[in-house]
Amino acid sequence: MSQVNISTLTGFGQLSDLPCLKLQYGNASAVVSLYGGQVLSYQPTPGQELLWLSDNAQWHNGAAIRGGVPVCWPWFGPASAKINPEQQPLPNHGLVRNRLWQIRHSESSAVSTSVNLSIVVNDLPESLWPADAKAHPVNLALSLILSANQLTMQLSCDTPLYQQAALHSYFRIQNLQQTTVTGLSQNYFDKVSNAEHDSPDDKACFSAETDRIYFKTGSQLHLADDKQQLTINQQGHDASVIWNPWQQKSRELPDMADHGFTEFVCVESARLGLAQPQNLYLIQTLIPH
Ligand SMILES: O=P(O)(O)OC[C@H]1O[C@@H](O)[C@H](O)[C@@H](O)[C@@H]1O
Numbered sequence: 212m213s214q215v216n217i218s219t220l221t222g223f224g225q226l227s228d229l230p231c232l233k234l235q236y237g238n239a240s241a242v243v244s245l246y247g248g249q250v251l252s253y254q255p256t257p258g259q260e261l262l263w264l265s266d267n268a269q270w271h272n273g274a275a276i277r278g279g280v281p282v283c284w285p286w287f288g289p290a291s292a293k294i295n296p297e298q299q300p301l302p303n304h305g306l307v308r309n310r311l312w313q314i315r316h317s318e319s320s321a322v323s324t325s326v327n328l329s330i331v332v333n334d335l336p337e338s339l340w341p342a343d344a345k346a347h348p349v350n351l352a353l354s355l356i357l358s359a360n361q362l363t364m365q366l367s368c369d370t371p372l373y374q375q376a377a378l379h380s381y382f383r384i385q386n387l388q389q390t391t392v393t394g395l396s397q398n399y400f401d402k403v404s405n406a407e408h409d410s411p412d413d414k415a416c417f418s419a420e421t422d423r424i425y426f427k428t429g430s431q432l433h434l435a436d437d438k439q440q441l442t443i444n445q446q447g448h449d450a451s452v453i454w455n456p457w458q459q460k461s462r463e464l465p466d467m468a469d470h471g472f473t474e475f476v477c478v479e480s481a482r483l484g485l486a487q488p489q490n491l492y493l494i495q496t497l498i499p500h
Contacts, residue, residue: 215319217326223251226270232314234357236324241357244279246270248312248328248353251279253362255499261441263383263475267466275308277466278475282307282366283377284351284491285332285339287452293373293485294338304379306332307351315352323358339372341488351491361498368491377452377481378495385438387417387473392453394432399425417476420457424450424483434478444496445480452479 220231223242230245242252247270253261264278275281283304286294290301302308307330317326333348340346349372354365364378384390392415401408402422415421428451432443445451454477456464461472480495 215324217317217319217324224264224268225266226251226268226276229270230311232317232326234324234326234355236319236357237359239357239359239362241355241362243326243328243355244270244276245312245314245328247276247308247310248282248330248351249276249279249308250355250362250364251276253357253497255360259499260383261497261499263381265467265471267468267471269466270309273309274466275302275304277464278381280364280381280495281379282351282353283375283379283479283481284366284368285335285372285374285376287375287377287481287483290336291485294336294375296338299336301336304377305375306334312353323356325354325356328353328355335372339374341371341373344371344488361496363494363496366491366493371488371490373485373488374491375481375483375485376491376493377479377483378493379452379477379479380443380495380497381475381477382434382441383474384434384436384476386436387455387476389437390435390476391416392432392434392476392478394429395425395451395453396428398427399423415453417455420460421453421455421476423453424481425453426450432478434476440500442498442500443478443480444494444498446494447492448480448482450481450483452481453477454479 234241238256268277312328312330315327329352349370356363397410434441
């Protein structure tokens with residue numbers, strides 16, 4: 212084993228001054244930003260980057276970093292009427308993408324390098340609390356476990372709340388036309404046409420703007436193009452979201468180059484149900500082949 216350790220970085224790529232941690236386990240490495248608790252890089256071997264980070268990503272002035280694995284919590288997308296009955300101006304994808312997280316624990320062992328981050332949030336909308344609960348600051352935790360063959364991300368909250376969450380992973384791809392995601396369910400909500408659809412199989416391909424919520428997906432998805440294959444294990448989810456903005460949206464996003472959409476697809480493990488207040492335990496594991 213050449214190297215097992217955790218080091219601090221100040222800045223990553225073009226994101227100058229960004230406080231980050233770099234985890235190393237043998238040949239494998241991962242970088243996580245304390246701003247957003249966001250994994251920005253996962254390289255199972257040196258130079259083999261699996262995650263996409265926009266060349267135009269920003270983090271100053273409250274921006275959410277475009278790429279890596281944003282943490283969406285305690286709601287996903289625009290806050291729904293249940294979470295935001297008074298239609299307050301709330302940010303897309305929740306409250307923690309542009310806040311600083313703390314390091315709680317880090318550890319290197321014979322089998323892995325891991326770090327636990329957390330953030331305390333004390334400005335949750337009242338609608339998230341069960342009727343009989345008294346509002347208090349809430350702790351959200353993210354654990355990263357890097358081993359020789361995989362990276363696991365565990366997002367947890369021990370407070371029962373009406374809460375949604377997603378690990379919104381941006382995966383770097385070589386050839387969008389050849390890219391497929393399989394293992395999906397055969398029923399999805401299409402955010403582009405704003406309608407539910409049935410799919411003839413469990414597969415998504417990319418030939419136009421794609422923004423789909425697949426319900427009740429199983430525990431294993433596969434992302435492949437003609438050059439690489441990745442298994443994505445998930446637990447604690449009730450849906451998986453597939454997103455590619457395509458040309459027009461890519462042009463409209465200030466933190467994405469016009470051709471940015473050709474370089475990634477998002478495969479997101481999400482917990483979206485709001486039927487009852489629940490704890491959160493959402494896991495996504497990336498296993499390259
Ligand atoms: O621009 P944001 O807030 O990072 O969101 C990006 C995309 O995130 C996806 O998860 C959503 O399904 C899309 O609708 C959304 O456009």
